[in-house]
Amino acid sequence: MADWHALYQALWKGRTFTDIEEAIQNELEDKLNHPRLRKKPEQKLVEAVRRVCASSLTDTEKVTLISVYLNHFEEIKQKH
Secondary structure (H helix, E strand, O other), rough: OOHHHHHHHHOOOOOOOOOOHHHHHHHHHHHOOOOHOOOOEEEHHHHHHHHHOOOOHHHHHHHHHHHHHHHHHHHHHHHH
């Protein structure tokens, strides 16, 4: 199974990450937007899954990356 960090970076070509785990958390919690404009984690998860499905990754790589997103989503839901 491929390293999911490399898969995430392949999805976001041209971006640099100091902490990929934090990047996924921020993405799902929509932390880069103003609080009044933020989408719910459920909406951000759907957007992320669509982006992964539309990518050129293999099916196995897509499943791996979607699993990572789901794990992070579940962590967020447990916190709130």
